[in-house]
Amino acid sequence: xxxxxxxxxxxxxxxxxxxxxxxxxxxxxxxxxxxxxxxxxxxxxxxxxxxxxxxxxxxxxxxxxxxxxxxxxxxxxxxxxxxxxxxxxxxxxxxxxxxxxxxxxxxxxxxxxxxxxxxxxxxxxxxxxxxxxxxxxxxxxxxxxxxxxxxxxxxxxxxxxxxxxxxxxxxxxxxxxxxxxxxxxxxxxxxxxxxxxxxxxxxxxxxxxxxxxxxxxxxxxxxxxxxxxxxxxxxxxxxxxxxxxxxxxxxxxxxxxxxxxxxxxxxxxxxxxxxxxxxxxxxxxxxxxxxxxxxxxxxxxxxxxxxxxxxxxxxxxxxxxxxxxxxxxxxxxxxxxxxx
Amino acid sequence: xxxxxxxxxxxxxxxxxxxxxxxxxxxxxxxxxxxxxxxxxxxxxxxxxxxxxxxxxxxxxxxxxxxxxxxxxxxxxxxxxxxxxxxxxxxxxxxxxxxxxxxxxxxxxxxxxxxxxxxxxxxxxxxxxxxxxxxxxxxxxxxxxxxxxxxxxxxxxxxxxxxxxxxxxxxxxxxxxxxxxxxxxxxxxxxxxxxxxxxxxxxxxxxxxxxxxxxxxxxxxxxxxxxxxxxxxxxxxxxx
Numbered sequence: 029x030x031x032x033x034x035x036x037x038x039x040x041x042x043x044x045x046x047x048x049x050x051x052x053x054x055x056x057x058x059x060x061x062x063x064x065x066x067x068x069x070x071x072x073x074x075x076x077x078x079x080x081x082x083x084x085x086x087x088x089x090x091x092x093x094x095x096x097x098x099x100x101x102x103x104x105x106x107x108x109x110x111x112x113x114x115x116x117x118x119x120x121x122x123x124x125x126x127x128x129x130x131x132x133x134x135x136x137x138x139x140x141x142x143x144x145x146x147x148x149x150x151x152x153x154x155x156x157x158x159x160x161x162x163x164x165x166x167x168x169x170x171x172x173x174x175x176x177x178x179x180x181x182x183x184x185x186x187x188x189x190x191x192x193x194x195x196x197x198x199x200x201x202x203x204x205x206x207x208x209x210x211x212x213x214x215x216x217x218x219x220x221x222x223x224x225x226x227x228x229x230x231x232x233x234x235x236x237x238x239x240x241x242x243x244x245x246x247x248x249x250x251x252x253x254x255x256x257x258x259x260x261x262x263x264x265x266x267x268x269x270x271x272x273x274x275x276x277x278x279x280x281x282x283x284x285x286x287x288x289x290x291x292x293x294x295x296x297x298x299x300x301x302x303x304x305x306x307x308x309x310x311x312x313x314x315x316x317x318x319x320x321x322x323x324x325x326x327x328x329x330x331x332x333x334x335x336x337x338x339x340x341x342x343x344x345x346x347x348x349x350x351x352x353x354x355x356x357x358x359x360x361x362x363x364x365x366x367x368x
Numbered sequence: 369x370x371x372x373x374x375x376x377x378x379x380x381x382x383x384x385x386x387x388x389x390x391x392x393x394x395x396x397x398x399x400x401x402x403x404x405x406x407x408x409x410x411x412x413x414x415x416x417x418x419x420x421x422x423x424x425x426x427x428x429x430x431x432x433x434x435x436x437x438x439x440x441x442x443x444x445x446x447x448x449x450x451x452x453x454x455x456x457x458x459x460x461x462x463x464x465x466x467x468x469x470x471x472x473x474x475x476x477x478x479x480x481x482x483x484x485x486x487x488x489x490x491x492x493x494x495x496x497x498x499x500x501x502x503x504x505x506x507x508x509x510x511x512x513x514x515x516x517x518x519x520x521x522x523x524x525x526x527x528x529x530x531x532x533x534x535x536x537x538x539x540x541x542x543x544x545x546x547x548x549x550x551x552x553x554x555x556x557x558x559x560x561x562x563x564x565x566x567x568x569x570x571x572x573x574x575x576x577x578x579x580x581x582x583x584x585x586x587x588x589x590x591x592x593x594x595x596x597x598x599x600x601x602x603x604x605x606x607x608x
Contacts, residue, residue: 222472225472226473229458235420235452236456236457238420238439238440238441238444239418239449239450239520240523241441241445244441
């Protein structure tokens with residue numbers, strides 16, 4: 029829902045900040061995230077783990093929205109691509125003793141190649157068909173990770189070295205927050221450039237885009253490559269944070285988790301999913317821990333929330349924010365959201 | 369000067385021949401009307417030239433260059449623009465963003481210095497009746513057609529295909545379109561328009577091409593084709 033984010037209106041509040049997609053409210057959110065590990069009750073280790081997981085899903089949802097919200101192709105294999113990057117990095121660390129800090133970028137590059145391939149193969153397909161193709165890719169990858177036991181140890185899980193040799197979760201938390209911000213800034217800068225216009229044009233009307241001179245091949249493949257590269261790096265983080273990688277991480281339900289967050293956050297906003305992920309994941313974790321005798325209930329709630337949002341508020345949280353907060357009559361709210 | 373020439377252009381969908389060996393030419397400055405009953409293959413013919421649906425056989429020559437089977441984006445850069453029968457907007461984009469797509473991506477680098485300004489001029493040129501930051505999905509058909517036209521013009525076409533630009537317009541809107549058509553033509557842009565409204569065709573077209581069942585049945589000056597018995601028969605059916 030890019031109702032207010034038109035290309036021609038240069039951001040009034042701080043050109044530089046505007047360029048990387050931040051307004052004062054966004055900056056406040058970043059500060060809040062930075063301070064959160066010191067604010068009770070979030071300073072407890074188990075809540076910190078939730079926070080890290082939420083930030084992980086938030087970051088994935090930014091990369092996911094970069095594809096689904098712009099070129100309008102739902103990459104159902106997104107979690108599998110992340111897992112693919114994670115396994116790359118983990119295997120490098122286990123077998124060749126390569127530092128996770130280098131490994132996650134090799135994982136990202138490897139995932140980018142995969143994204144390039146998926147992008148190329150799905151070129152002739154539109155909408156749901158391209159989504160299915162990416163899904164099959166994801167299923168195949170997960171199948172490989174499960175069956176290639178000699179390589180990945182299959183469902184037993186691959187033990188990976190952690191990125192920080194400490195019991196504390198705090199360094200991991202700050203690392204994922206940095207990754208979240210970087211991912212958001214990279215995606216935002218790309219969509220704020222001419223490329224963003226091409227992405228949207230291709231996603232919204234392929235024929236009109238082509239007759240307007242846009243070459244869909246380049247932009248679609250580029251989009252897939254970048255979003256998969258980001259997923260690959262995040263997968264690496266995941267593996268080196270939990271210290272164990274199982275094929276479970278590549279499961280479609282993981283993608284659906286990301287998808288739900290991205291859609292509830294607002295398609296095409298990039299930031300919506302990142303913001304919504306935190307309360308959403310906390311809610312899910314609370315449900316999971318308090319209603320542990322009803323396994324799977326959280327998935328039912330995902331589905332319900334997603335359906336409700338899709339039917340009654342397809343614009344998601346970012347649309348709500350644009351209409352009711354960004355353009356509110358309250359002056360303070362408008363200054364905070366960079367719309368003064 | 370010949371802008372566009374097709375030789376035996378044929379488009380088959382499986383066993384169905386939608387366009388059958390149609391040869392035609394468009395000269396510089398022409399406003400050619402492409403007429404024919406519903407399902408005659410007019411849009412398919414236009415799609416085959418503009419690249420959305422490449423021809424099965426035959427040849428398309430655009431300014432002396434063989435452009436058969438080029439993609440729409442390549443044709444756009446060569447100077448062929450088109451509008452769509454069902455107005456084809458980018459629903460979640462504002463009007464000016466929609467035009468900017470063509471203004472940025474449809475021109476050679478450096479041609480348009482300021483895409484925003486240029487898109488604004490295009491919207492003014494087609495007398496777009498709404499604010500430039502209105503979302504395309506909020507527009508009605510008439511407004512969408514104007515927007516589609518502005519988008520098509522933003523890539524500096526030398527030849528413009530208009531697919532039923534005037535269908536469903538009121539009398540007043542029709543005269544607006546005629547005025548805009550005249551402005552386009554005076555910019556030196558040749559036009560091929562698919563149209564059903566004879567009033568418009570007789571007023572603006574200097575030549576007509578009539579297709580029936582994918583086959584060309586007449587081509588020539590407007591009056592001549594309009595009075596051609598084969599054309600009348602195609603539209604009204606024969607007496608027997």
